[in-house]
Amino acid sequence: MSTTKWVIDPTHSEIGFKVKHMMFTNVSGKFSKFDATIEAEDHDFENAKIEFTGAIDSITTGNADRDTHLLSPDFFDAAQFQEIKFSATSFTKINEGEYELVGDLSLHGVTKSVKLAVEYGGLMKDPWGNTKMALALEGKINRKDWGLNWNSALETGGVLVSEEVRLNIELQFVQQ
Numbered sequence: 001m002s003t004t005k006w007v008i009d010p011t012h013s014e015i016g017f018k019v020k021h022m023m024f025t026n027v028s029g030k031f032s033k034f035d036a037t038i039e040a041e042d043h044d045f046e047n048a049k050i051e052f053t054g055a056i057d058s059i060t061t062g063n064a065d066r067d068t069h070l071l072s073p074d075f076f077d078a079a080q081f082q083e084i085k086f087s088a089t090s091f092t093k094i095n096e097g098e099y100e101l102v103g104d105l106s107l108h109g110v111t112k113s114v115k116l117a118v119e120y121g122g123l124m125k126d127p128w129g130n131t132k133m134a135l136a137l138e139g140k141i142n143r144k145d146w147g148l149n150w151n152s153a154l155e156t157g158g159v160l161v162s163e164e165v166r167l168n169i170e171l172q173f174v175q176q
Contacts (some may be wrong), residue, residue, distance in 0.1 A: 004043075006133060006173035008036040013171045015054055019143075020162035027066075031084070033058035038173055043123060043133075050088035050103065056081060074150035081108050089113070097122075101137065107146040114141055116167065131175040139167045 015031040033055035040048035056078040059070055071078040088103040099118040104111050121134030142163050143149075152160040 003039050003041055005176040006038040006040070007176060008034070009132065009172040009174050010034065014169070016168040016170075018166045018168065019164070022160060023162070027061060029059055029061035029070075031055065031058050032060060036171065036173075038133075044093065045091060045099070045120065046093045048088070048091045050086070050091060050101065052084075052086040054084040056084060075148050076108060086114075091118075105141070105146075108148060110146045112145050114139060116169075133173045133175070135169075135171045135173070137167065137169040137171070141165050141167065 013034075013036075015034050016028060017030070018026045018028050021027045031054040034053065036050070036052040038045070038048050038050050056076045057071060059067060059076070061067055061070070070076055073080075083106075085106040086103050087106075088101060090100075090102045092100045092102075094100055097120045099120060101116040101118050102113060103116075105114045116137045116139035119136040121136065123131060123133050126132055143165050144163050150161070
């Protein structure tokens with residue numbers, strides 16, 4: 001069986017995240033510059049090879065001051081660590097339309113394994129005849145596992161920024 005390559009459609013994809021601010025409000029952000037590919041032997045996608053890179057300096061939360069702080073050495077240190085990378089080690093079908101994606105996430109000079117739940121949206125032809133495929137991914141990571149340790153204690157107890165980061169990723173791919 002031949003391998004099919006899929007490339008990301010960045011205009012119809014989003015790499016998003018949420019963290020708790022002051023222990024009770026969600027702050028959302030995203031990376032606006034990224035690339036991803038999938039190589040699969042069939043449209044079942046089991047054991048597909050998935051690679052992703054994102055530009056750290058493309059982070060945006062809708063607040064310029066916060067974004068500048070995130071790029072500083074307190075958090076991502078974008079001057080030293082320009083990319084976030086993900087390389088799949090397994091992509092396993094759980095049920096119809098549900099997969100488990102495990103891979104190595106490299107961020108801030110640290111590589112650790114992460115597990116993401118994946119919803120497979122199916123295949124469809126767009127109006128121009130291109131075959132498209134959609135994936136929705138969710139997961140949680142602890143930012144401190146990658147050395148993103150900055151925080152500030154609150155007078156009322158707790159911390160300014162949660163350790164848990166929730167990943168919300170919507171991807172659309174085009175078959176090559």
